[in-house]
Amino acid sequence: MSALLVQPLVGGHTGAAPAHTGLAAGHPGFLSPSGVEIVFVLVGLVTLGAALVTVTTRQLVHAALWLVVALGGIAVEYLLLTAEFIAWVQVLIYVGSVVVLILFGLMLTRAPIGRSPDADSGNRWIALVVSLAAAATLVTVVVDAFRATWIDLEERTGPGQGSSEVTGTALFRHWVLPFEALSVLLLAALVGAIVLSKRNSDAGSGSGSRPGSTDSVPARRNKAGES
Amino acid sequence: MDALDVTVRILAVLLAFLLLPLLVGQTEHKVMAHMQGRVGPMYAGGFHGWAQLVADGVKFAQKEDVVPDGADRRVFQLAPALALIPYLLVLVAIPVAPGGGVAQALDAGIFFVLAVMGVGILGSLMGGWASANKFSLLGGLRTAAQLLAYELPMLLAAASVAMAAGTLSLPGILGVWEWWWLPWQLVGAVVFFVAGLAELQRPPFDAPIADSEIIFGAYTEYTGLRFALFLLAEYAGIVVLSALTAVLFLGGWHGPFAEGLGWLWMLLKTGVLAFGVIWLRVSYPRLREDQIQRLAWTALVPLALFQIALTGVVKVVM
Numbered sequence: 057m058s059a060l061l062v063q064p065l066v067g068g069h070t071g072a073a074p075a076h077t078g079l080a081a082g083h084p085g086f087l088s089p090s091g092v093e094i095v096f097v098l099v100g101l102v103t104l105g106a107a108l109v110t111v112t113t114r115q116l117v118h119a120a121l122w123l124v125v126a127l128g129g130i131a132v133e134y135l136l137l138t139a140e141f142i143a144w145v146q147v148l149i150y151v152g153s154v155v156v157l158i159l160f161g162l163m164l165t166r167a168p169i170g171r172s173p174d175a176d177s178g179n180r181w182i183a184l185v186v187s188l189a190a191a192a193t194l195v196t197v198v199v200d201a202f203r204a205t206w207i208d209l210e211e212r213t214g215p216g217q218g219s220s221e222v223t224g225t226a227l228f229r230h231w232v233l234p235f236e237a238l239s240v241l242l243l244a245a246l247v248g249a250i251v252l253s254k255r256n257s258d259a260g261s262g263s264g265s266r267p268g269s270t271d272s273v274p275a276r277r278n279k280a281g282e283s
Numbered sequence: 284m285d286a287l288d289v290t291v292r293i294l295a296v297l298l299a300f301l302l303l304p305l306l307v308g309q310t311e312h313k314v315m316a317h318m319q320g321r322v323g324p325m326y327a328g329g330f331h332g333w334a335q336l337v338a339d340g341v342k343f344a345q346k347e348d349v350v351p352d353g354a355d356r357r358v359f360q361l362a363p364a365l366a367l368i369p370y371l372l373v374l375v376a377i378p379v380a381p382g383g384g385v386a387q388a389l390d391a392g393i394f395f396v397l398a399v400m401g402v403g404i405l406g407s408l409m410g411g412w413a414s415a416n417k418f419s420l421l422g423g424l425r426t427a428a429q430l431l432a433y434e435l436p437m438l439l440a441a442a443s444v445a446m447a448a449g450t451l452s453l454p455g456i457l458g459v460w461e462w463w464w465l466p467w468q469l470v471g472a473v474v475f476f477v478a479g480l481a482e483l484q485r486p487p488f489d490a491p492i493a494d495s496e497i498i499f500g501a502y503t504e505y506t507g508l509r510f511a512l513f514l515l516a517e518y519a520g521i522v523v524l525s526a527l528t529a530v531l532f533l534g535g536w537h538g539p540f541a542e543g544l545g546w547l548w549m550l551l552k553t554g555v556l557a558f559g560v561i562w563l564r565v566s567y568p569r570l571r572e573d574q575i576q577r578l579a580w581t582a583l584v585p586l587a588l589f590q591i592a593l594t595g596v597v598k599v600v601m
Contacts, residue, residue, distance in 0.1 A: 140389065159423075163420055
């Protein structure tokens, strides 16, 4: 997501390259941070902390709620980087839909209040190694790719660099092929979910004597999840 | 934008947030009563019981704030705030008058509004889970199922307007609005309004809080001020939904003498829609849970997709 965020800014601003390099050369660097930069770091720390609590807490539903804080923190980071559109989409999709889906799943299966000791996984050390490796790879790639890129946070005239217009132009001009490939992937997942749930409900109605209306409910829930 | 300007705008939003939901609540008392051949509250405040909700507020504030023994204390106490605050934030982005008559013009206003409204549902979910009560859990489950089903048609209907206007900004949409958008976006308007009603859990979509079967669902264990906050969130939700529908589909401040009286038109359209919300509560029985799901997936989603296709075709042909 972050690569998607920064890349269009670079692509969209090649026309203004001279001004941009001048800006980069004249940038004071990290020693005299502006207010926005300080807030960015603080919000980043909160997000990191919330993410750590999400994976370490022993209370299942609390983990889901801390995930809200972590995802919301990322949305605030997008906002601070002037990527307004991406920020609201982040809130809409992740906080508004994905977390609601997780909570729905938890409440439907089991939602114990208090600790759930059986929720611990024996794979935690493997998970730690995998997550550290993934984080190291991502950080290295992103830092290496955007080392010399500066986002002008003070730009207030005209459409900002992260406005929906600029984002849309970048998405449908420079990145239209990955975008379409992703939509085909999602469509395939959607069709797959429908096929899987159809098969299950057929088996269910064949063996059990449940009323017909309940059989089709899982199919709808799956569809809801994919959207 | 200087400090005074910002202060005035914030105060205006706060005032609207505190006043309009109460106004809708009082109207609901009176309209429901008259539709059912009663007179409703008549004594509080003297003239036709205008101060009934103030009295209610005083009553709620005096009640003991009970947290059930088995509940998850902090989540339980946090839930009402999370249900209410998103609606306050949404009001910031809604334009009420032409030429800068909006507290904060946002570039991606539609997304902001829909995203933040979706967050409010988390309040009901948290309350439903943290109460440690079966009825509350059922209510929370139904709330989540309803949100998942109705978020999609609502987004699609809003996307249709954004396509028609060529912008995601709410003042921008009103800037290019024409009267013939009314019939053009009619299907989308109905889908948006119905889906919004379902998200607010207003009748006939009030299965998640059905008082006669699951005893107010997620709010079963709430008392006093926290329960009042949930109620206030419902009425603030009506105001926000009506105002949004007015902006997206009914032209917001457009009307005769819009330059001077734009805010009045906006208020009038919002009021008429809020009246419709109340009217629906009095007229229709509660939908069953499976009927609610079927309506979303088999009626609203196809209709919203049809509206998007129609918008696209007209946009290309014109």
